[in-house]
Amino acid sequence: MSGTRSHDDVLSVLSAPVDAGTLARLHRRLEAEAQAAALVDIAYTVVDSPVGPLLLAATDRGLVRVAFAVEGHDQVLQALADKVSPRILRAPGRLDTAAREIDEYFDHRRRAFDLPLDLSLSKGFRQLVQQHLPEIGYGQTRSYRQVAELVGSPKAVRAVGTACATNPLPVVVPCHRVLRTDGTLGGYIGGLEAKTALLELEAAA
Structure with a gap:
């Protein structure tokens, strides 16, 4: 009987709602640990822009993909998994510079990008x-x-x-x-x- 109660307690904890702040902290921890262990080949984030949300993805070599919403961000990530590596993680910190330069461009404060680029998707x-x-x-x-x-x-x-x-x-x-x-x-x-x-x-x- 005690075994059943313990099992039920675990299920109760796992099924309890988790607030957004806790989820964000857990994701940041996952992001940090995965990158420290060199488990992330592609980092990505999504940023707002005047032309809609833009997916930014980068490898260790540089920015590898910018995608419009009309392309389907999930499909773009799947294509990256197929063509580059399945080890993909949402890791906004890795894209901070790219996101900042995109913002500056749309705010008329940047005329040229100064980012390392990974052009390996094209031949x-x-x-x-x-x-x-x-x-x-x-x-x-x-x-x-x-x-x-x-x-x-x-x-x-x-x-x-x-x-x-x-x-x-x-x-x-x-x-x-x-x-x-x-x-x-x-x-x-x-x-x-x-x-x-x-x-x-x-x-x-």
Whole structure:
């Protein structure tokens, strides 16, 4: 009988509601212990922005992913688990600098990002294009053709479009500054409203 009572007591404790503060403290402890034991390959957090919540994820090499809500943050995390490592943990402290620079950008206090980047989600020509995109200055735009010329492959206009459409680090790697030759927006991983908002933000500075 005492064994049953003890079992019931344990179940009662485990099923009792836990306040948000306790959960936050437990998560911070888990975060600290997991990182101290080198058990976290990808840290992530979600920050608010004028274009909706942005998922920020980083490896030890640098920021590896910025994702809009329309991409589905759960799906993005699953893709990171499949492509990079399943050892993922929400660890906002690891993303403090990235979150601060994102805030500064949207507050018109930052025109270029100064973050280590992990471009391993892209390969070959796509990665090459993404490496050159930060050369397009704040408030400026280029056409897909101009970017193709910039990277030394003037005929690879369509491939440049694909590289921009699959950019894993939108906002930070500014594919929103690349337009069609006729000046229309073209596609954007975060949707055309987000692309328009980013261009208007920079034009207003």
